[in-house]
Amino acid sequence: MKAFLNEDFLLQSSTAQTLYHQYAAHMPIIDYHNHLVPQQIAEDKQFDNITQIWLYGDHYKWRAMRAHGVNERYITGDATDEEKFMKWAETVPYTMRNPLYHWTHLELQRYFGVTEVLNAESGKRIYDHCSALLRSKEYSVRNLLRKMNVKALCTTDDPIDNLAYHQSIAASGFEIKVLPTFRPDKAMAVDDELTFIEYVNALSQVSGKQINHLQDFKDAIQDRHDFFHSVGCRLSDHGLEHIYAEDYTEEEIELIFTRLHSGKTINKKEKWQFKSAMLVFFAHLDHAKGWTQQFHLGALRNNNNRLLSSLGPDTGFDSIGDFEQAKSLSKFLNTLDTTNQLAKTILYNLNPRDNELFATMTGNFQDGTIVGKIQFGSGWWFLDQKDGMEKQINALSNMGMLSHFVGMLTDSRSFLSFPRHEYFRRILCNLIGQDVENGELPADMEWLGKLVKDISYTNASQFFNFE
Template sequence: MTDAWVLNPDRALPAGELRPIAKEIYSATAGLPLVSMHGHVDAAVLAEDAPFPDPAQLLVVPDHYLVRMVVSQGGATLPQMGVHPVSGAGSDAGVETDARAIWRRFCENWHLFRGTPTRYWLEHELVEVFGVTRRPSAETADAIYDELTATLARPDFRPRALFERFGLEILATTDPATADLAHHRALAADGWGERVVPTFRPDPLLHVDRPDWRTQLDALSEAAGTDAHDYDGYLAALRRRRRAFVEAGARATDHGHLLADTTELDAAEAGRIFRAALAGEVSPAEAQAFSGHMLFQMARMSTEDGLVMQLHPGSLRDHDRGLAATFGQDKGYDIPVATEYTRALRPVLEAFGHHPSFRFVVFTLDETSFSRELAPLAGVYPAMRLGAPWWFLDSPDGMRRFREAITETAGFYNTSGFVDDTRAYASIPARHDLARRIDAGYLARLVAEHRMELDEAVETAVDLAYHLPKAAYPAPAPATV
């Protein structure tokens, strides 16, 4: 191939008569700052601001979307893609440590990503961010690797420089409830405290049947400076940690439960289950009831400290349990399940759905619930907003289906705007760009069908891309009762 690799400026915009309208709408959002309020980039990346190690460690190994596709086709195993066993779970023998070899495997399997959002994001990253001029293939792998290696060595491609180039206004990380937040303190000392903010993620502490739950309690006690080994102390420790996150600039909490159940238990029953868990005698049903009860408690605490509560249920984590025991979580083996919301969310919405200090952003992996349950709920409870299409739905067609399913009931303004939910730092601008193009296409159809004026469509697109995420995740203010 002799021609330089150039991306079509109209990619992902609708074809035919809608395209000129969509292009005009998209032009109003293309240059807006990025508001990234839900993601999994490690704060250490920005606090340390060290050069990225190599193309494979930046773009391949941490991207479970990418790794799972190659593994699914037998193109490589997890170790061959550079994934190490967790500490104590096995030997590193057989793990590929040659970054160039990992990169070659990725390039050799480039064809597997045709039609996927991963392909769109990677194309944007390679061409628009890093200036790559060749399409990935077995033949071009080494040349691209060398080109990227030289680029990553430049000061203007360090994490903070890319933050500026991406146009990021604010980035929220996701942090364990027991995190010491040292990297956030370092960022604050450098003047980045309002640009990179933590998010409180207490999941390991709320699932009392986890094998490491007792260890998590020990860590919570140490982090909070109070004994969390009885139920009252446990609640007090969680409140203390939430306050520490607020003081560090946090805007939200984040909860990834299997079910959306938010049924509150009475205090005596919650305490009994807590003690049973401490004794190693808790049943699966009791553990599930306790996790639902704790979601209710998290909502109550949000009315007290102002942290936005995010809930994204419906993923059966670690489908291959043996593989998860060896390689850990987030390796591509989390699979969606059908999720019920109407009854499950009723306790928390009846209690707090009209509370002036409660903000509740709900995501789903079950798109059958968009129009049947989630849009009607968000369309009536002031506290609730629909989170953007997430994970397997974070795709061109998934985002279109989301708009088509929810807009007639919830409108645009009962949503969170776009949330990228990424671990892959360099993909952040690609994901926001795709969402802006898809929204432009949807709005263009409404304009062409004379259901909306062009100026309204432009205003709506700007709100979805920029204003709504900021409104959905405000800085905590003292609660009013």
């Protein structure tokens, strides 16, 4: 019987152990998609206790606590930070076989040297120990990033953001690149017409451009795109149920924008036409600057109206959706490819039924100009756990080229989530190691070691070229 979370955690063969310990473990991290707060990096924030850095904003943990019957007061309510942590500690033993159990103990071990399991009995000791460390300078936000060997990270930012904190970080000489990502979802979110016009007005103010017509709107967006580029942005990101690829003419989109701008409503077809046109416009901007575009597809958001009304979005009430993906995705990518304006692209799916669909779709638009130009992204959200990662890796291996994969990201709001890269690397090494043990791959450790190092770090470094 192996000890829980020992040095060979998840590594079930000697080959896997060699691949991980000799090749993967010490590779730097490029975390090219997360939701970290740049202000906290700029100010090199110190957290007062582990609840603040670990439980605030973590809807993964919140969902588990609710399922365990924990009152909302101890989740997002007015309980003290210590009380909230203790309720989480009580919950943790019941999360066995949920990835939270692994992540929780990996993070406690890697950051704080805690090797005992977290439960109601150990909770107070662990809370006091970790909180004391967090109040020391060695555990400031920047030092936490250094501790995990992070070389670059990309936050997720709205086009109207002034990026002041990114500029401050760059000016400070901080050796880790902290770059923005252009996330223009609100610039095409016309399901609520009034909210959209409020956004247009905010965009007008930030860009300093009067927006009365569609071209004014596009000019303002391009102005922000140019500004993001000047601050180091090299990626865009879109969080959608599915790709929109309705037929439209520029005249139709101009008319739709005019109706929106005058306070009128538009029908479902017009909404989809407008979203389709904007996606193409964003993609053209990305291609012109050599950016990478990312599409996170398939989330069914805000399912619980009662709790959404009291707690707001992004509080743990989203799930996997069952949207049709293939035809619109193919049409969109083909539209861009037809005019040779298809940028480097990463596609993430949330429904595991679509793994092979997405993996094969990437192959349709590889054109020999860039290694791995179209990527099937890592297991995302509900799929960034052992089973989900293995299925994504296997689908990519079967349908494409795992060797050119740009690897893992955290997609997290927590500065303690970087051991997810280790988790991914161990799973990757274990799968390859098992193939070697089964005689399905040659035991060429030099080549396999290069493969593991490339997927862990080098491919991303070359693909994004943040230097």
